[in-house]
Structure formats: structure tokens, C-alpha cells
Amino acid sequence: MINRNNIMETIGMVEKHKFDIRTITMGISLFDCSHENGEIARQKIYDKITKKAEKLVRTVEDVEREYGIPIINKRISVTPISLIAGASLDINYVEFARILDKAAETVGVDFLGGFSALVQKGFTKGDEILINSIPEALASTKKVCASVNVATSRAGINMEAVRLMGEIIKNTAYLTRDKDSLGCAKLVVFANSVDDNPFMAGAYHGIGEYETSLSVGVSGPGVVKAALEDIKGEPFDVVSETIKKTAFKITRAGEVLVREVSRRLNVPFNIMDLSLAPTPEIGDSVARILEEMGLERCGTHGTTAALALLNDAVKKGGIMASSHVGGLSGAFIPVSEDEGMMEAVRTGAITLDKLEAMTCVCSVGLDMVAVPGKTTASTISAIIADECAIGVINHKTTAVRIVPVYGKDVGEEAFFGGLLGRAPIMAVNKFSSEAFINRGGRIPAPVHSYKN
Amino acid sequence: MKAVLTIIGEDKVGIIARVSGVLAECTVNILDINQTVMREYFTMIMLVDLKKMEISIEELQQKFSIVENEMQLSIRVQREDIFKRMHEI
Numbered sequence: 001m002i003n004r005n006n007i008m009e010t011i012g013m014v015e016k017h018k019f020d021i022r023t024i025t026m027g028i029s030l031f032d033c034s035h036e037n038g039e040i041a042r043q044k045i046y047d048k049i050t051k052k053a054e055k056l057v058r059t060v061e062d063v064e065r066e067y068g069i070p071i072i073n074k075r076i077s078v079t080p081i082s083l084i085a086g087a088s089l090d091i092n093y094v095e096f097a098r099i100l101d102k103a104a105e106t107v108g109v110d111f112l113g114g115f116s117a118l119v120q121k122g123f124t125k126g127d128e129i130l131i132n133s134i135p136e137a138l139a140s141t142k143k144v145c146a147s148v149n150v151a152t153s154r155a156g157i158n159m160e161a162v163r164l165m166g167e168i169i170k171n172t173a174y175l176t177r178d179k180d181s182l183g184c185a186k187l188v189v190f191a192n193s194v195d196d197n198p199f200m201a202g203a204y205h206g207i208g209e210y211e212t213s214l215s216v217g218v219s220g221p222g223v224v225k226a227a228l229e230d231i232k233g234e235p236f237d238v239v240s241e242t243i244k245k246t247a248f249k250i251t252r253a254g255e256v257l258v259r260e261v262s263r264r265l266n267v268p269f270n271i272m273d274l275s276l277a278p279t280p281e282i283g284d285s286v287a288r289i290l291e292e293m294g295l296e297r298c299g300t301h302g303t304t305a306a307l308a309l310l311n312d313a314v315k316k317g318g319i320m321a322s323s324h325v326g327g328l329s330g331a332f333i334p335v336s337e338d339e340g341m342m343e344a345v346r347t348g349a350i351t352l353d354k355l356e357a358m359t360c361v362c363s364v365g366l367d368m369v370a371v372p373g374k375t376t377a378s379t380i381s382a383i384i385a386d387e388c389a390i391g392v393i394n395h396k397t398t399a400v401r402i403v404p405v406y407g408k409d410v411g412e413e414a415f416f417g418g419l420l421g422r423a424p425i426m427a428v429n430k431f432s433s434e435a436f437i438n439r440g441g442r443i444p445a446p447v448h449s450y451k452n
Numbered sequence: 453m454k455a456v457l458t459i460i461g462e463d464k465v466g467i468i469a470r471v472s473g474v475l476a477e478c479t480v481n482i483l484d485i486n487q488t489v490m491r492e493y494f495t496m497i498m499l500v501d502l503k504k505m506e507i508s509i510e511e512l513q514q515k516f517s518i519v520e521n522e523m524q525l526s527i528r529v530q531r532e533d534i535f536k537r538m539h540e541i
Contacts, residue, residue, distance in 0.1 A: 001484060001499070002456070002484050002485075002486045002497050002498075002499050003535070003539065004486050004497055006535050006538070006539040007456055007458065007497055007535055008458075008495075008497075009539070010534065010535055010538055010539075011458060011528065062510070065509070065510055065513065066509045066510075066530070066531050067530055067531050067534045068528050068529075068530035068534075069534065249538045249539065252537045252538045253534060253537070253538050255537070256533060256534050256537045256538075257534075320541075
């Protein structure tokens with residue numbers, strides 16, 4: 001039987017409101033690729049990725065066509081490379097990044113994540129080498145993404161790692177200075193990072209994961225905004241209900257698609273990530289959803305409450321739609337990738353401080369924020385420390401993806417292109433945090449009782 | 453496997469004939485048709501069975517893209533289960 005309304009609604013979601021599946025990400029374990037000889041390890045890595053993901057892109061495109069729902073990116077996440085390369089005698093891992101880039105190119109995926117290290121408590125030899133290789137690795141590859149987890153709620157914050165990451169970000173910005181420091185857009189610093197995140201730049205295939213698996217990241221801010229346009233002036237109960245229903249539909253669409261890809265490739269389905277991921281295109285913005293709730297501009301008073309409601313309702317609707325929800329699951333608030341957010345920065349409606357407050361209630365954190373190139377490494381480290389504190393205390397994932405745009409200052413814009421968009425440079429606090437960051441050591445794990 | 457065909461465009465003579473002609477040629481059985489004309493716009497939704505079809509959905513879509521150009525229509529062929537899963541608990 002034909003249900004005309006349902007069919008026309010689905011088609012309208014795709015055609016008018018830019019509904020798409022943001023990514024299908026194949027997670028590949030590289031544990032069997034370790035070798036004392038780095039060259040042999042790299043050959044094994046290349047062979048494994050190109051074999052496991054050989055049919056990924058073609059299969060995803062077939063499924064996309066049959067269902068008529070666009071799938072924008074095909075991606076790969078791998079075991080954190082510090083764990084694999086650490087077995088080798090190499091003292092620099094840039095060649096590992098290059099081989100990952102080559103493998104990604106060969107199989108035709110858009111991005112490959114997992115040039116990563118988990119250092120919430122301390123560094124192993126491999127972690128240290130990997131982190132120090134990040135600037136050159138990101139400057140000399142196109143598709144590789146890096147991430148470093150520097151804090152967890154159980155371990156506290158590794159302030160040595162926080163200090164080091166400020167310098168690594170500055171070096172990455174310098175080495176990619178001819179492209180508005182684009183390298184930093186491929187680097188995330190996490191607190192409480194997750195093992196099954198399909199989104200970039202923070203994706204990696206964690207330790208407790210499958211040999212290979214498929215995860216999907218849905219999107220659809222435009223669809224949520226369009227649904228809210230029909231209920232102008234209604235109370236928040238109705239707003240929440242409307243977002244839940246919309247999230248249910250987009251999650252279900254994602255699950256149907258990934259299950260079909262999983263069946264054809266004979267690779268297990270891992271998780272659905274329910275994140276609302278914006279793009280720089282008009283009509284695909286999370287900021288505009290918040291404005292639709294009644295805020296003149298995203299960033300004004302009330303924005304944090306609006307975002308909290310949105311984030312929670314998306315989860316509730318999505319969890320009803322799929323039993324395997326994971327990853328980051330919430331609303332992303334990247335600045336450069338969201339047309340409404342860019343406008344909010346340009347008009348002075350939103351500042352870095354308000355963004356930080358918003359990260360307390362959203363997934364994930366300060367994302368794609370451009371700051372002046374002259375921002376010091378210690379200030380960047382201090383920004384990271386603040387985000388980590390929010391994540392560690394509140395038991396949530398937080399992250400910093402910040403770009404100190406070399407040679408640019410407040411009033412100018414950075415251009416990254418494609419899904420990464422463009423970002424007006426935001427001001428940072430002019431007072432120094434240097435002595436604070438230079439202390440080093442660890443901020444102990446917090447007590448999780450006596451919550452107030 | 454079932455699929456949903458959505459045909460949208462300016463109303464003119466012969467749309468149903470042309471579309472069902474392609475389906476018959478590919479041994480696709482029509483299970484249900486819902487059609488209206490609103491403000492001169494023709495909208496038809498067909499539920500079809502692809503069980504006996506010997507070509508792929510991609511090839512069927514290619515055949516319809518010829519009809520799309522010929523008759524200035526938009527024709528979508530999508531697997532049916534997506535609509536059920538999205539709109540039913």
C-alpha cells in the first residue's frame with residue numbers, strides 16, 4: 001500500500017532540506033600489522049586497508065543510489081597508530097601517515113582517521129613519537145586525520161600532554177601556513193574520546209572493537225529546522241517532541257542504509273552516531289535551528305538552554321530508532337562548518353567564551369574555531385585544559401579543534417574549503433596562562449560523588 | 453524486492469503509458485498506483501515489484517533518465533523499505 005504523505009515527506013527531506021547521511025565509516029583493526037621493522041609494518045598496513053576496504057566506496061554508492069538518500073563521505077578509521085607503530089624501532093612516524101594517506105587514496109575514501117595516541121595518564125615511547133610527528137604528518141598528507149586523548153573522567157587531565165598539544169597545534173599551523181593553517185582542521189584534542197566515533201577528525205578504531213566494522217554518522221540539521229518552522233510559537237514540550245520525531249526518522253534512514261552495506265560487504269554493523277552535523281551550505285546549519293527556537297542570533301542569552309534541549313531531544317529520538325547508538329551522538333557546533341555560526345561570529349553575537357559554555361551541553365566541544373595566528377601555544381593549551389575540565393567533571397566527551405591561522409588576525413577570515421568551510425577569526429583572552437601551563441604534571445581525577 | 457517510483461512534472465499526455473511501458477519491458481509488476489494533478493503538476497507514486505526484473509536498479513534508473521529528459525519529468529526509483537522504516541515504529 002502506498003502512503004503518499006510519508007513518501008513525499010522523505011523526498012522533501014532530501015530535495016528541500018538537504019537530508020543526507022554524512023558518513024559511513026569502516027573501522028579496521030591494525031593490531032596484526034605491528035612489526036619491529038617499520039617498513040614491513042607499513043606494507044602490512046597498506047595491504048590490510050586496501051584489501052578490507054576494497055569494495056567500500058563502490059558498495060556505499062550502490063546503496064545510496066538504490067535508496068535515493070545521499071551518503072556524503074566514505075571514511076576509514078584505524079587502530080590508534082601509536083599502538084601499532086610503537087612496536088617498530090622507528091623514531092619518527094611521518095611515513096606511517098604517508099602510507100595511510102596512500103591507502104586512503106587507493107580505496108577512494110574521503111578521510112582516514114586514527115593517526116592517534118591515548119595519553120590521558122602518561123606517554124609511552126610510541127605516543128611521544130606519534131605526537132611529535134603530527135605537524136609534519138598533517139602537512140604532508142591530504143586525507144589523514146589525527147587525534148590525541150589527553151584526559152578522561154577516570155584518569156584526570158594529563159597537563160604535560162595539554163602543554164605539548166599547544167605547541168603541536170602551533171607547529172601544524174606553521175607548516176600549513178600557505179593554506180590558512182589547514183593542518184589544524186585535521187587534528188583534535190580530546191577528553192573522554194570514544195572508540196567508535198565515525199566522524200572526523202576524531203575517528204579511530206578503539207581497542208575493544210571488531211576486526212572490521214561499519215558505523216554511520218547521520219546528519220540533517222536542515223530537516224530539524226524545517227520541522228520547527230511548522231510549530232512557530234508553540235511551547236518547548238512541542239519543540240522537544242518535534243525534534244525527537246525528526247531524529248527518529250533520520251536515524252532510521254541511516255540504519256537501513258548501513259545495514260544494507262554491512263550485509264553486502266559481510267562486515268558487522270557497529271553503531272549509529274546521531275550527531276546533527278552542519279555544513280557551510282545555507283539550510284544545513286545547527287545555529288539556525290537554535291535561532292528558529294526564538295533567538296535573534298545564535299550566541300545570545302538563551303543559546304545554551306536551546307542547545308541543551310536540541311541535543312537531548314536528538315538523542316531521545318535517535319535511541320528509540322536504533323538499538324546501537326554510539327559515537328558522539330548530539331549536535332555539533334563547529335564554527336567554520338556552519339553558515340549560521342559564521343554569521344553569529346561576524347555579527348559579534350557569539351564569542352569564544354559563549355562557545356565554551358555551549359560545549360557543556362552539546363557534543364563535542366570547541367570545533368573548527370579560528371583564532372589569531374599570534375595566539376601563544378600556552379593560551380591554546382589553556383583553552384584545551386578548560387575544555388578537558390568540562391568533559392572530565394561532567395562525564396562527557398569534549399574536544400578542541402582550533403586553528404591559529406598563521407599571519408591572520410581578528411577581523412580577517414580563514415578559508416578551508418569544502419565541508420570545512422571558512423571561519424572569521426575570533427579573539428582570545430589577552431591575559432597570559434603561561435605560568436599555569438608550565439606547571440605540567442596531572443590534574444587528578446575528580447570525585448564523582450557529592451554532585452552539586 | 454519492492455520499490456517506489458515517484459514521478460513529478462508538468463502534466464501532459466502519455467506519462468503513465470511511457471512509464472508503464474518501461475516497467476513492462478523490464479518485467480516489473482505494478483502493485484499500486486496513486487496519482488494526482490495539483491496546479492498543473494502531475495505527481496504519481498507507484499509501488500512496484502522487482503522480483504522478476506533481470507536488470508539492476510541502476511540500469512532501471514538509467515532507462516528512466518531517458519524518459520526524464522524526453523518528457524521533462526523527475527523520476528525517482530527507491531527501495532520501498534526505507535519509507536516503512538522511517539515512518540513506522
